[in-house]
Structure formats: structure tokens, C-alpha cells
Amino acid sequence: MKLSPWDTIEVKDYSKLFDEFGIQPMFPVFSESYLFRRGIVFGHRDFDKFLEARESGQRVSVLTGIMPSGPMHLGHKMVVDQCVLYQDKGVQTRVLVADVEAMATRGIPEEQARDLAVNEYLLNWVALGLDLKKSDVYAQSNRSVPYYRLAALLSGRVTNAEMTAIYGDLSPAKTVSSLLQSSDILHPQLKEYDGPHNVLVPVGVDQDPHLRLTRGFADKLGLIKPSSTYHRFMSGLDGGKMSSSRPGSYIALNDSTKEALRKVDNALTGGRDTAAEQRKKGGQPERCMVYELLTYHFMPEDKELARIHADCKSGKMLCGECKKILKDRLGAFMDDLRKKREKARPKVKKFTEEMFTC
């Protein structure tokens, strides 16, 4: 199996990641969050060290990234929910906009990258709970000389063979982007920022190569190795991989409520060919996108989710009824999110004007 931050990957068996890459299985923690309770955050590296450092009163921080290269969708919401969880626990959070990476590796023009960063991502991040006053939100393109210098100097601490072992063959743009990502993760430990401390990076597992590279650099520089947690990917609504080239495969946070609900109507479910068959055999929630949406986002109540699971399996509840439950919650969520976005717009606009000053 190959993990790559630049290709759409599909993980069939998450347990393989433990053996192949040394990712550790997640342990019980933060039971107030269904993302942890349900194993959606399924693995980690040194997360125990992060928690120990925090519990012993040492400085810790959380960092994650936004790639402004397409619409923000529900698959991106999981990392927001995690960051807001840490933020609300008083942990310093940093959110980087990987606009240089988007421009260099994906050819996104600068104006478009900024527009996506603001209107697709940051507005929704703030609507979902990110507090711009508490967080350090920055764009790679505008960060600082120490940040860039670190990225450049890291180039001298890795060979081509090591890069290839981690990423496969890399273009110059991907080489530079990897080094920038490493600096994103490590620069909070510079003397110009907060000095050595444990930085936690909650990410999708496709980003693990960046963590492996960065942990190696931390060792060589005498910095503290970053911790990381990994969450599962959501499936596409059609049961395939989510892909920005197929808008029907995901619900974008900027979709209209009507559009979002229509996508649920068209989503793949675990239903049978006929109502009669389903009543007899029961449904298959494990392959149902409606059930996945409830699990990952819209049904934090475990008992209610368990009831739906049981009633589906037993054939008691058919897909129409289940979809109605999801659509009620999704519709309310989308309406609420839109209102919160509009409320956030002036402060996000002001904030991002300052963020992109140079």
C-alpha cells in the first residue's frame, strides 16, 4: 500500500497501516467526541506523548492544514471538529493555508487560491467553531523568513533516497512542498515562535508521509518529534472515492441546502432491490452512505445511531425513513452553517486581508 498526499487514495483495510507504517491504534480518550468514541480517529503516532506533555502542564499545540485547491466538503469537516475540540480545551491551535503548495503543485493561480482559502475554507472553519482570536491562522505565502529559512535548510537534512522511500518520485514542486509542510509542522518550535514543544497534527492518513519525513527532521535538529492522529476517509456518496471532479460524490459545505438534500436522495444506500426483500433480509448499514453520514457527522447520539443500525439490519426501518432522519439534520445543519458563514464574513474578510498582506 502506498500513502500519498497528492493522489486520491482509498484505504480498504486500516489495520494494515499499523503493520506497514508503524501507526499505532488509537486508545480510549476524549469520549465526549464521537470522532474518538467511534474510532473515526483510528490511529496515531506519539499521541500519548502529546497528552502526557499537556497533562504535566508543558506547552503543547495543534496544527493542521487547509489545501485551497477545490471545494470544502464534509470530508474536510472531521479535522475542523478535532481542532475545535482542542481549541475549546485551551490548546493553542494553528491552521495553515497551503496556498504555496496549491500554486506550485496544482497550478492554482494565486487569486483563486486566496479566494478558495477564504470563501470555501476559512468562512466554513469559523462557522464550524474556529476562533480566529484564539488560533494562529496563516498562509504559507505570507508566513515569515524563519519559516521559509527552516524549509530551505531542511533540504540539507534529507537525501533523494530517503525522499523516494517516503513519497516515491517527486517533482521539484512536490519536493519543495514537502519541505514547506515539514517547516509548517516544525517552525512552531523555533525560538522565533514558541520554542521546543509537542505539536500535534490531526490529519487524514494520506498525509502520513509528511509526518514521517518531519519526524526524521525533528530527530536530526534536536526538536521534539511531532505527534499525529489519523482519521478515516469518508466514502463518496456514490460509494466510490470522493473526487472533486464528481460533485455528486460529496456534499460541499457551500452547496445550497436543496442541492445537499438532493445529493442524499441520490446517495448509495445499503437497501435491497425491493421493500419486501429489505423487510425480510434487512439493510446493510456497513455499506450505506446515509448511515456513514449519520455516523461521521449528523448523529452524535450513540443510542439513537445504534437503534437505526438495529432497525436497518432487522428490516424494520427502510431507506426512505432513514434518509428523512438524515435530511432533517443535514438541512438544519446547512441552513445554520450558511447563517454562521454570513455572520462570520466581515471578520473573516478583515482577518484574511491582514493574513495576505504581502
Next chain:
Amino acid sequence: MKLSPWDTIEVKDYSKLFDEFGIQPMFPVFSESYLFRRGIVFGHRDFDKFLEARESGQRVSVLTGIMPSGPMHLGHKMVVDQCVLYQDKGVQTRVLVADVEAMATRGIPEEQARDLAVNEYLLNWVALGLDLKKSDVYAQSNRSVPYYRLAALLSGRVTNAEMTAIYGDLSPAKTVSSLLQSSDILHPQLKEYDGPHNVLVPVGVDQDPHLRLTRGFADKLGLIKPSSTYHRFMSGLDGGKMSSSRPGSYIALNDSTKEALRKVDNALTGGRDTAAEQRKKGGQPERCMVYELLTYHFMPEDKELARIHADCKSGKMLCGECKKILKDRLGAFMDDLRKKREKARPKVKKFTEEMFTC
């Protein structure tokens, strides 16, 4: 033939560079400078465009680099002499200290790179005529966000195949250093600096790969392609290549006068085995390091140099007499340079403290 900024190269036949790499032969210009008059500056790219722009009153500038990875020697003086020539003609000059490159590609520790930059290079540059008030002298490590951002974005404008065609296989450090060098050359054209204009880069021909890469970037970014001039390399005093691992192969500017004169005593000359043979056959100035030192540095008077050449060829003047002429001039030069360095020290110290603020 391969040109490389990272390997010690020896050019046997400069005319091959015209055919193989498209470098143009230098034309008559700046006859007040023996470097131009004698063809030591032997080739160029678009130097005519630089001169035309300057003559028509457009903004132009000159940029060259210092690599703080070893002692500064007479081989480095030619580019200083050229920069001072432009500076004294009123052209804006920029001198970059490639400390990030020295650290990343050569593993020079930061403190050592700074020490070399100041005590080997900048003190001697100022002693040789660089005016810190007129020049923009900077360290890569401390330049600016727009400078670094440009380097990072350039990574998206070149493929591995193009990089390999220019440089051969590159480590991550050399990839990053090449992009930084391109940003060194191009960033003066950014809106944050002076906007689009012709930037001349006087260099040794080993640096031509950076120019080829950078000219390609300029085309893609809609900037003006840099111009460049190329000077010949000096031979080592022992007739081989100059090498920092053989201090006897070069006269370092920080050598004591005594040490410098001793190196001349040991230098390879074009003399014959015996005085009698030399009087009969004449000497061989074309393979004489003493004659080369006079030509490149210490005998700007063409008639006097021609007389020495003739008297050597005819056997009239033997090596001892010729060495004495060189040693008189070299000794005076070294004594004078030392005095000028000491005089420059306080202002260079103050300047470099500000240059390395972060």
C-alpha cells in the same frame, strides 16, 4: 562538457562553451578595464541588452553572489572588480551571501557561514571597493518573505527532466539551492523590489546552469531574462585546479603578505630547466602562473605586460626577475588590503549585525 556550480570544473577550451551552451563571445566594451580588454571576461548572454537598456536610461542592476564555504582568494577577486566597476558607473549593485546554500549543500554550520561571510568575504569586498551604502548586500537566510515565496513558487515551473538536463541529478538541497539562486536573480524584478528590469549577473562560467534555469523561469513569469557575463577561471598556483583543500594552490586574501610571497616563490612558472636553456629557448608565459597573476590582477598596464611577455619569450628576462616584479606588486597589494580591511572592520561589523537580524 558539463558545467556545474557544485563541482570544481576545469575548462580547457572556452570556445566550446559558445557552441555547446549558446554563450556569446564578448565584444569590445569597457576598455578601461583590463578584465574586459584582455578577454578575461570572455563571454555573455544578453549583455548587449543590458547595455542598451542602461544607455536608453532604463533601470538596470547588477547582482552576484558570495558562497561562504571557504577562504576568499584571488580567483574571487575578478567578480569584485567587475561589481565595483559597475557600482562606480552608478549601476545599482546587489551582493547576496549564499549562506543557506552553504549550509544546505555543504553542511557548513550557521555560525561558520556567518563568520566566513563577514571575515573572509565582506571585509575583503569592502577593502576592494564595494560601497555598502550604495549596494544592496543581503544574506539568503535573512532576505524576505517575497524572496522565499518566489523560490518556492518557481518549483512549480520546472520539471525533473528540465532540472536534470541542466544540472544532472540533484539532491533535495541542490534542488532548493538552485531555486533560491533563481529567486536571487529574479526577485529584484518583483513589485516588492524594483519591478521588471534587466539584471546583470557577472559570474564564473561554472554558474551558467543557474542562469539557464533562471532565464527559463523569467520567460514563464513574464519577467525580463537576466543578462550574464562569464569570466575565465584562474589556474591553481601549482598549475592544477585551484582547490580549497590545497592552500598552496591559491593566494587567499587573508594570507599574510609573507605567506602570499612564499606561495609565489613556489608557483609553477613557464621557465626552463636551466638558466642557460631559458636564455636560449625563452620562457613559456602561456603556462606560467606568475604571468597569469600579473595578467589577471597585478599588471593593468598593457604595454608593461607586453614587454614582460616579449622579454620572457625571448629569454631576456628570467623567472627570478619576473617573480620580483610580481612580488613587489603583490606585497604592496596585500599590505594595502590588510589596512583597508582593518579600516572597514567597524562598519562591516555594524552592517552585518543588521544583515543577520533573524
